[in-house]
Amino acid sequence: MMGENPTSLSNAKLNTLLWLGRKLNAAIEMEPFLQIVVESICQLTSSETSSLFLFEAETSMLKFVAAPRTSSIKLKRLRVPLEHSVAGEAYTTGKPVIINHAHEDARIYRSVDQELSFTTRSILAVPITYRHEALGVLEAVNKLGGAQYDDADLMVMETLASYAGTYLFNAILLEEALQASQALEEMEKKKNDFLAIASHELRTPLGLIVGHASFLRDLAQFDEQTQSQLDTILRSAMRMRELIEAMSNTHLGSTSQKRLKRKSFSINQMIEEVVASFSAQATQQKIQVRVDLPAENLHLQGDNEKLAIAFGNLLKNSLTYTEPGGHVLVKVEKLPGFAKVSVIDDGIGIPAADLPHIFDKFYQVESHLNRRHGGIGLGLSVAKVMVEMHGGQIWAESIEGKGSNFSFLIPVDLDQGGKSTSIFAA
Numbered sequence: 001m002m003g004e005n006p007t008s009l010s011n012a013k014l015n016t017l018l019w020l021g022r023k024l025n026a027a028i029e030m031e032p033f034l035q036i037v038v039e040s041i042c043q044l045t046s047s048e049t050s051s052l053f054l055f056e057a058e059t060s061m062l063k064f065v066a067a068p069r070t071s072s073i074k075l076k077r078l079r080v081p082l083e084h085s086v087a088g089e090a091y092t093t094g095k096p097v098i099i100n101h102a103h104e105d106a107r108i109y110r111s112v113d114q115e116l117s118f119t120t121r122s123i124l125a126v127p128i129t130y131r132h133e134a135l136g137v138l139e140a141v142n143k144l145g146g147a148q149y150d151d152a153d154l155m156v157m158e159t160l161a162s163y164a165g166t167y168l169f170n171a172i173l174l175e176e177a178l179q180a181s182q183a184l185e186e187m188e189k190k191k192n193d194f195l196a197i198a199s200h201e202l203r204t205p206l207g208l209i210v211g212h213a214s215f216l217r218d219l220a221q222f223d224e225q226t227q228s229q230l231d232t233i234l235r236s237a238m239r240m241r242e243l244i245e246a247m248s249n250t251h252l253g254s255t256s257q258k259r260l261k262r263k264s265f266s267i268n269q270m271i272e273e274v275v276a277s278f279s280a281q282a283t284q285q286k287i288q289v290r291v292d293l294p295a296e297n298l299h300l301q302g303d304n305e306k307l308a309i310a311f312g313n314l315l316k317n318s319l320t321y322t323e324p325g326g327h328v329l330v331k332v333e334k335l336p337g338f339a340k341v342s343v344i345d346d347g348i349g350i351p352a353a354d355l356p357h358i359f360d361k362f363y364q365v366e367s368h369l370n371r372r373h374g375g376i377g378l379g380l381s382v383a384k385v386m387v388e389m390h391g392g393q394i395w396a397e398s399i400e401g402k403g404s405n406f407s408f409l410i411p412v413d414l415d416q417g418g419k420s421t422s423i424f425a426a
């Protein structure tokens with residue numbers, strides 16, 4: 001439809017079109033941009049007024065979204081049907097519509113004129129499309145001086161409609177991306193709230209079960225079978241407590257250091273204490289745990305309890321995923337400015353495809369349906385949070401069927417956090 005030679009447009013008009021084209025790239029808000037488009041229609045096509053409609057999916061009608069400032073504010077509330085309207089025809093056919101004698105043309109949607117006490121004499125409507133998708137319609141209304149819309153006007157309108165199409169399509173994409181990321185954030189928040197509330201609520205009744213079961217067991221006045229049943233209740237309750245702790249630790253999500261208790265502590269001592277707490281389990285599973293500590297006692301500035309949780313989760317996993325007769329080596333090394341802790345096992349290992357995901361919340365290599373081990377897939381994500389809160393890094397190396405090596409680096413001084421990357425770069 002671009003029948004007119006562009007040179008028949010005045011320089012002033014071409015300049016305005018070029019200027020508008022450049023605006024497309026500027027970070028301009030939707031409303032001001034559309035306002036410029038409709039004001040430009042009046043100026044460039046010598047029209048009394050103009051409008052921009054967008055298709056509204058809920059009503060299947062075209063909705064006015066922009067008109068020159070001088071237009072009636074009533075316009076904003078109006079909608080135009082796709083049938084029996086000029087805008088609707090341009091939208092559905094994807095082709096421009098020019099009407100120079102509106103009073104005798106049945107296609108004019110008269111209710112708008114009546115509502116606004118306006119008389120439409122001529123209209124030039126062009127569809128706004130982007131990649132063959134119809135988005136809306138641009139209209140120039142009432143050519144001034146009783147003149148007729150011509151090919152030069154059509155070319156101006158098609159250029160403006162193509163600008164509007166590009167702009168609107170980008171704006172729609174951006175809006176959709178924003179909405180999707182907001183929805184994700186809300187879901188993440190709901191999940192964290194649920195975990196926080198559920199773990200909090202479960203703690204109290206579980207505390208009572210543990211308390212009463214320990215009391216009964218310590219009475220030691222039951223027969224062997226009852227004592228053993230009490231032991232089972234206690235063990236299971238303790239296991240539940242571990243799971244609940246893992247749940248309540250995940251919503252710490254942020255890597256901020258604000259939640260850290262800072263104090264100087266001996267990493268050797270922390271490691272020995274945690275290893276001791278797992279020694280019964282290791283013996284029962286016939287797994288040999290060896291600890292290799294630096295001769296010199298290494299002191300860290302940080303949160304002893306949180307690092308004990310991180311290390312405990314790694315050690316627990318190494319015992320869980322190593323067959324009886326296997327070996328676990330816990331190694332602490334002193335590096336310049338850092339302590340490195342490694343938990344190395346000769347267990348079942350992790351398939352290469354799963355390795356990049358194991359620190360994700362709820363990620364488990366075996367599916368829930370055929371899991372041989374307990375756990376809810378939170379241990380490593382909790383360990384990651386705890387280590388990163390200290391400005392440290394955690395990672396894993398593993399070969400399926402051969403074993404795994406989980407390590408973390410912690411800055412000796414908490415304020416040195418984040419510099420651990422230099423170690424990796426070296």
Ligand code: ADP
Pocket residue numbers: 313317318321345347348349350358363364365366374375376377378379380381403404
């Ligand atoms: P889970 O509660 O399932 O143990 P984690 O977050 O602690 O959750 O670990 C995630 C997954 O990583 C586990 O389900 C397991 O498949 C794998 N994994 C973790 N540690 C080891 C390990 N030492 N050896 C083999 N697989 C491991």
